[in-house]
Amino acid sequence: MITVAEAKKILDKQAQQMLSFLPKTGRILPLTEVVGRITAEPISAPISVPLFDNSAMDGFAVRSADVKTASPDCPVILKIDGEARAGDSLKELGEPQTTIRIMTGAPLPLNADAVVMKEEAVEKNGGVLLSRPVAAGKNVRRKGEDFNAGDEAIPVGTKITPGVAGLMASLGIRNVPVKPKPRVSVIATGCELVSCLEALKPGKILESNSVFLKAALSEIGISPVRNAVIEDDPALIRERLVAAFEDCHQVASDVIIITGGVSVGDHDHTRSVLEGLGVTQLFWKVAQKPGKPFYVGTLDKKGEKGEKLIFGLPGNPYAVFVCFYLYIHPILLTLMGHPHPEPRRERLKLSRGIAKNDGRSHFLKGKTVQKNNETLAWPLKGQGSHLLGALTKTDILICVPAETREIKEGEEVEVVYLP
Numbered sequence: 001m002i003t004v005a006e007a008k009k010i011l012d013k014q015a016q017q018m019l020s021f022l023p024k025t026g027r028i029l030p031l032t033e034v035v036g037r038i039t040a041e042p043i044s045a046p047i048s049v050p051l052f053d054n055s056a057m058d059g060f061a062v063r064s065a066d067v068k069t070a071s072p073d074c075p076v077i078l079k080i081d082g083e084a085r086a087g088d089s090l091k092e093l094g095e096p097q098t099t100i101r102i103m104t105g106a107p108l109p110l111n112a113d114a115v116v117m118k119e120e121a122v123e124k125n126g127g128v129l130l131s132r133p134v135a136a137g138k139n140v141r142r143k144g145e146d147f148n149a150g151d152e153a154i155p156v157g158t159k160i161t162p163g164v165a166g167l168m169a170s171l172g173i174r175n176v177p178v179k180p181k182p183r184v185s186v187i188a189t190g191c192e193l194v195s196c197l198e199a200l201k202p203g204k205i206l207e208s209n210s211v212f213l214k215a216a217l218s219e220i221g222i223s224p225v226r227n228a229v230i231e232d233d234p235a236l237i238r239e240r241l242v243a244a245f246e247d248c249h250q251v252a253s254d255v256i257i258i259t260g261g262v263s264v265g266d267h268d269h270t271r272s273v274l275e276g277l278g279v280t281q282l283f284w285k286v287a288q289k290p291g292k293p294f295y296v297g298t299l300d301k302k303g304e305k306g307e308k309l310i311f312g313l314p315g316n317p318y319a320v321f322v323c324f325y326l327y328i329h330p331i332l333l334t335l336m337g338h339p340h341p342e343p344r345r346e347r348l349k350l351s352r353g354i355a356k357n358d359g360r361s362h363f364l365k366g367k368t369v370q371k372n373n374e375t376l377a378w379p380l381k382g383q384g385s386h387l388l389g390a391l392t393k394t395d396i397l398i399c400v401p402a403e404t405r406e407i408k409e410g411e412e413v414e415v416v417y418l419p
């Protein structure tokens, strides 16, 4: 049995090795398909943003020199000479002492150098009364304020958030080079499992692991290439694994997640089937709760560069949850080139004391709560690894170190934030 830290270290090394096999160049995908992906190259701005000087306010475009002397006692009157709306082409301010009515986003007329807010102007008989001077550049959005054409706008390795997708659209970037993402297969095993669409029978339970995994993968933009629920039958398990291995792809990192049957029960066949298929065990059993029988193995890609990575998770649903977020989620993000693959960790005070009597690291369902302007970690009720009820509240995993037996209320503990 290895420690959580040792398991993490082995997986980190494995991830780096798999990354080194991946092609360095990205795939070009349409903008509509890249949210959540990572840019594979630096992207420069094809146009300046803003594209032209324009008004930041609804108001009046003026020459600041024309209103230099304006004061409440001696206001300046400018004649309104036309209108510039957003979307209009460039206008020109004519005679001195004239102004153009302007809307937010309209190109700043030639000869104008400032905009007076509508709220600061008094309209009268086709003219506008200004009782204060305005500084040149006031309420003007300058061309190239964010980027000049040719500037690097989006560095390589940027996560394409919805905001970054909006930025790309504003620059006219329609096709985006993104880093490759892993191909993932999910296999749930267990004779007791019934998918939620089928009728329950005596002794059977509703299958949830593959549903959870599919949902958690979809949050990082991965849709499993295969998704199967099968019985504890070595031949069936073998058949599904062979199919998953065959689906593997030359230019992708391949990950297979199989749940159930990885412990020492008489009908736990996963490990022996994997061994029979030539999978090399990286580790089996981690000193943690839940998820002690966690298994990881690798398989060479025949005749190709790289390796397939196989996660064997114990079947208990909360063990699957913990193993996924602690180990699999970070490694998938790493393989996708994500700049920050590890979850956020923090030390928080416990809102109530906890105790344990073994030498394993425990990962408790927890919730952050606010008390006297401080964030505390609240260990939830219903910690059993077969129970998911507390997940309606869970936003953190409370990490109780292996060697710790007790943490009192008010003492600090490390927590991992869930995505």
Ligand code: AMP
Residues within 6 Å of the ligand: 188, 189, 190, 192, 193, 205, 206, 207, 208, 209, 210, 259, 260, 261, 262, 263, 265, 313, 314, 315, 316, 317, 386
């Ligand atoms: P195992 O690791 O196969 O011994 O399973 C441990 C526990 O998890 C058993 O109580 C199983 O019924 C349960 N379990 C296994 N697979 C699933 C699944 N896909 N969905 C829900 N529960 C499961």
Ligand code: MG
Residues within 6 Å of the ligand: 189, 190, 191, 232, 260, 261, 267, 315
């Ligand atoms: Mg089982």
